[in-house]
Amino acid sequence: DAGITQSPRHKVTETGTPVTLRCHQTENHRYMYWYRQDPGHGLRLIHYSYGVKDTDKGEVSDGYSVSRSKTEDFLLTLESATSSQTSVYFCASRSFDTEAFFGQGTRLTVV
Amino acid sequence: AQSVTQPDIHITVSEGASLELRCNYSYGATPYLFWYVQSPGQGLQLLLKYFSGDTLVQGIKGFEAEFKRSQSSFNLRKPSVHWSDAAEYFCAVGAEGGSYIPTFGRGTSLIVHP
Numbered sequence: 001d002a003g004i005t006q007s008p009r010h011k012v013t014e015t016g017t018p019v020t021l022r023c024h025q026t027e028n029h030r031y032m033y034w035y036r037q038d039p040g041h042g043l044r045l046i047h048y049s050y051g052v053k054d055t056d057k058g059e060v061s062d063g064y065s066v067s068r069s070k071t072e073d074f075l076l077t078l079e080s081a082t083s084s085q086t087s088v089y090f091c092a093s094r095s096f097d098t099e100a101f102f103g104q105g106t107r108l109t110v111v
Numbered sequence: 112a113q114s115v116t117q118p119d120i121h122i123t124v125s126e127g128a129s130l131e132l133r134c135n136y137s138y139g140a141t142p143y144l145f146w147y148v149q150s151p152g153q154g155l156q157l158l159l160k161y162f163s164g165d166t167l168v169q170g171i172k173g174f175e176a177e178f179k180r181s182q183s184s185f186n187l188r189k190p191s192v193h194w195s196d197a198a199e200y201f202c203a204v205g206a207e208g209g210s211y212i213p214t215f216g217r218g219t220s221l222i223v224h225p
Contacts, residue, residue, distance in 0.1 A: 004154075031210070033212070033213070035215070040120075040217060041217060042117075042201060042215045042216055042217035042218045043155075043201065043215040044215075045212065045214070048212060050210060058212075090154060090155070092155075092213070096209035096210070097162070097208075097209040099145060099157050099160050100145075100213050101157075102147075102154040102155040102156075103154055104153065104154045105152075105153075105154055
C-alpha cells in the first residue's frame, strides 16, 4: 500500500474556528488532491497540487485553502469552519501516468 | 469537462449471483478509467484501471470491466459475488495524459444477501 497518512483522523470543531488537515505521503508523488465525501455526492474535488507551491482550485473550493511547501505534505485549511463543511475528507496522491492512492480519510464535524 | 454517471445508487444481489455495476462517462477523447471500492470507514482501494490497450480489464478480487467507446461506458462485473464484496463502488475518469485529475461518480452501494 502507498504510504499516505491523514491527520487527524477525527475532529470536532466549533463554527467559526480555523481548521487544518494534513496529508503526508512517503511515495514522492508529484500530484496530490483533496476531496470531500458526502452522501449522494460521491467525492468532490476541493483543491489539487501538481508540485511544490503549485496548487489550483477544484469544483468545491469556496471556504478552503491549501498549501504545499514540501513534496510530501499537502495541507487543507478551513479558514472559518461552517456546518456545511462537516464531511469526510480524503487526500490522494499519485505519480505521473498512474492511478491515485488514497489516505484513510478525516471525519470532520463542525458544531 | 469530464464527468461520470453511476445510475444505480444501490444494488442488491444474492451471494453467488453475478454482478454488473454501470458507469457512463463524458469526455471528448479516450479517457483513463478506474473503479475503486470503499469499505465502511476506510479509504478507497483501486480495483482496476484502463489506460489503453485491451478493452477488457482484469482487476483484483475477481472483478473485471470492459471499456466500450461507442457506449461511453466502463461497467464493472463479477461472475459470483461474495458477502465480503458488500461496499461502496466508485467509477472515476481522467483525461488521457499524465497530469489528469480524477473525477468520481456518486458511487453505487452494493448490498449482498446471504
